[in-house]
Amino acid sequence: MIRKKYNRHKRDNLFVKANANIRFPEVRVLTEHGEMLGIMSSREAFQEAMNAGKDLVLITEKSKPPVVKIIELSKFKYQLKKKEADNRKKSKIQDLKELRFSPVIGEGDYQTRLKQLKDFLTKGHKVKITLFFKGRQVVYKEAGYEVFARIIQDTEDLARVEVEPRLVGKKLQAQLAPLSKEDRSKENNEKN
Secondary structure, three states: OOOOOOOOOOOOOOOOOEHHHOOOOOEEEEOOOOOEEEEEOHHHHHHHHHHHOOEEEEEEOOOOOOEEEEEOHHHHHHHHHHHHHHHHHHOOOOOEEEEEEOOOOOHHHHHHHHHHHHHHHHOOOEEEEEEEOOHHHHHHHHHHHHHHHHHHHHOOOOEEEEEEEEEEOOEEEEEEEEOOHHHHHHHHHHHO
């Protein structure tokens, strides 16, 4: 039986400077509940933490003097992981969707793809529009640019052009990004 050299289920260990690893001439010390104990040497702060039966944990070293906290190390790591998980939940994931068009697209197909495009934009996704030229169609690039101009005009109330239409080989590409609510209200005010 061959054993794997790594453990897939191993938790990612969060490295935090603590206790004797904190070596600054002066530190600002906080209690577990965030109350200020004052400014003291890192040795004195470490001794205070030992007397309280807790750990001395570095919060930030960017401030002058660096900020440390007297708290249990495991509790501090738990709080950090919980905060990171909350931040991941709050961050909105924006997908890049792609729609393909043709320079000689029929009206029905155009309306169907336009409906999909508007649906993606209202859900907050960016949309990459690709138009393929088959065979010698690339000679008539103007037809492709006209389709793109029509798409941009039909979605001007929902999106802004993030990447202008450009020809890459036999593909014409552009990218649309959804407008924020503030941008939409500004546009509506300008129209009225």
